[in-house]
Amino acid sequence: MTALLLRDLKLSVRAGGGALIGVLFFMTVVAVMPFGVGPDLNLLARIGPAIVWIGALLSALLGLDRMFQTEREDGSLDLLLMQEHPLVVTVLVKCIAHWLANVLPLVIASPLLGLFMNMSEVAIGAVMLTLLVGSPALTLIGSVGAAVAVTLPRGGLLVSILVLPLCIPVLIFGVSASYAAVEDPAPFLPPFLILAAITMFFAVLGPVGAALALRNAGD
Amino acid sequence: MTESLAITKFSDLANPTRFLALAQRILPYMAGVTALLFAIGLTMSFTTEGDYQQGDTVRIMYIHVPAAWLSMMCYSVMALSAIGTLVWRHPLADVSHKAAAPLGAAFTLVALVTGSLWGKPMWGTWWVWDARLTSVFILFLMYLGLIALNRAMDDPSRAARVSAVLILVGFVNIPIIKFSVDWWNTLHQPASVMRMDGPTIDGEFLRPLLVMALAFTMLFFTLHIAAIRNEIWRRRIATQRRMAARLAGRGD
Numbered sequence: 427m428t429a430l431l432l433r434d435l436k437l438s439v440r441a442g443g444g445a446l447i448g449v450l451f452f453m454t455v456v457a458v459m460p461f462g463v464g465p466d467l468n469l470l471a472r473i474g475p476a477i478v479w480i481g482a483l484l485s486a487l488l489g490l491d492r493m494f495q496t497e498r499e500d501g502s503l504d505l506l507l508m509q510e511h512p513l514v515v516t517v518l519v520k521c522i523a524h525w526l527a528n529v530l531p532l533v534i535a536s537p538l539l540g541l542f543m544n545m546s547e548v549a550i551g552a553v554m555l556t557l558l559v560g561s562p563a564l565t566l567i568g569s570v571g572a573a574v575a576v577t578l579p580r581g582g583l584l585v586s587i588l589v590l591p592l593c594i595p596v597l598i599f600g601v602s603a604s605y606a607a608v609e610d611p612a613p614f615l616p617p618f619l620i621l622a623a624i625t626m627f628f629a630v631l632g633p634v635g636a637a638l639a640l641r642n643a644g645d
Numbered sequence: 646m647t648e649s650l651a652i653t654k655f656s657d658l659a660n661p662t663r664f665l666a667l668a669q670r671i672l673p674y675m676a677g678v679t680a681l682l683f684a685i686g687l688t689m690s691f692t693t694e695g696d697y698q699q700g701d702t703v704r705i706m707y708i709h710v711p712a713a714w715l716s717m718m719c720y721s722v723m724a725l726s727a728i729g730t731l732v733w734r735h736p737l738a739d740v741s742h743k744a745a746a747p748l749g750a751a752f753t754l755v756a757l758v759t760g761s762l763w764g765k766p767m768w769g770t771w772w773v774w775d776a777r778l779t780s781v782f783i784l785f786l787m788y789l790g791l792i793a794l795n796r797a798m799d800d801p802s803r804a805a806r807v808s809a810v811l812i813l814v815g816f817v818n819i820p821i822i823k824f825s826v827d828w829w830n831t832l833h834q835p836a837s838v839m840r841m842d843g844p845t846i847d848g849e850f851l852r853p854l855l856v857m858a859l860a861f862t863m864l865f866f867t868l869h870i871a872a873i874r875n876e877i878w879r880r881r882i883a884t885q886r887r888m889a890a891r892l893a894g895r896g897d
Contacts, residue, residue, distance in 0.1 A: 570814050574807050578797055588790045588811060591783045595821070635814045638731065642806035 434523035452485040456539045467544040474543030475604035486564040491582040493572040513637040525565040533557045552607030560600040563625040566632030573639035668874045675867040682860035689853035705763040711861035712756040719749035724816045727809035739805030744872035750788035780822040
């Protein structure tokens with residue numbers, strides 16, 4: 427399992443893996459926002475957490491369709507399906523590797539984008555913390571979509587369409603926790619704990635669903 | 646004993662010919678009952694007095710509420726069929742959830758459009774991003790996504806199994822829709838018919854509403870069975886075409 431983790435990490439960091447493309451896309455999405463809503467710093471500070479969250483959500487979806495597809499193309503997916511370890515664990519490991527390689531850089535880049543958005547230090551910290559806790563859920567939900575669309579030649583857009591509706595609760599609680607950290611009357615902890623609960627819930631449901639879909643998608 | 650009998654009856658339906666025979670027999674009756682219920686329901690909804698505050702717009706409720714209920718029930722039917730696909734490999738279940746998705750999308754669209762038409766005079770706006778409206782809209786998007794997924798794959802049995810997984814994962818949304826008005830304090834009113842302490846809605850409005858709900862349910866099942874039948878026919882025609890093409894190739 428560790429070998430699989432390392433292999434996936436190496437593959438995505440090397441050229442053609444596209445791990446850093448996600449970060450670039452994230453920065454571009456966030457940088458486009460001020461052009462759309464105007465460079466009013468107060469407004470940007472107010473909607474900043476939401477923009478950073480939406481940018482992270484979109485960029486996390488970006489690499490999802492490649493999660494199992496490269497394996498399917500070179501045939502190693504069949505080896506993963508046939509090995510003795512339960513497929514659910516394999517999928518979970520692949521999710522962790524995908525998260526480490528593609529989504530963790532987004533979390534690390536988010537404070538910088540928070541500065542661009544003129545957000546306060548507390549807000550930046552809150553956004554980073556909620557992203558750290560909430561983004562694994564995005565990958566785990568996305569693994570189901572990736573597994574469902576694994577046999578489709580151009581499933582990238584379809585994966586996003588299928589996965590986005592399921593990601594909305596993560597977005598809601600992530601953004602509301604970030605706002606609660608800045609605005610005084612709302613407590614920070616309840617939405618944050620719900621966010622953690624969603625992540626843990628999908629840590630169970632996501633790999634099970636993805637494994638089921640992978641078994642059934644095989645020819 | 647009766648239960649095992651019911652199970653045998655149910656697995657008998659796995660034979661498409663038996664299902665087609667059954668559909669042939671019951672569809673005319675179901676269509677008749679649906680038409681009758683709609684006739685009664687629509688007459689009742691147009692003869693009752695309007696609300697003293699909302700006037701005639703309250704009649705939108707007789708379409709809006711049943712359509713919204715049905716949009717959720719359709720997803721539950723699809724989830725049950727998805728379990729049937731994955732657990733029992735029931736061939737009819739594959740066809741069933743594929744046929745139900747466009748119906749569900751249609752009912753959800755009706756609920757959204759009528760809700761929007763009702764919202765304009767009552768709330769003063771076509772659309773608000775309130776929890777219930779948003780989650781129903783997401784349900785609509787999920788239906789469309791499932792239809793897209795089904796259409797993207799050419800092998801029907803694989804498409805059925807894969808979309809069954811997705812249906813079950815997406816089933817998480819149904820309780821969110823159901824309880825969204827209780828969990829979040831929003832513009833959309835909380836449930837007023839299905840309550841533990843009896844309906845809070847007046848009998849004057851409740852009677853036509855229930856008849857209309859029954860009519861919509863019958864409409865759904867009629868259309869669903871007809872859609873399953875059409876899908877079976879479509880697959881048979883595809884198979885026969887393929888066989889004919891093979892024979893034609895050999896005939897030279």
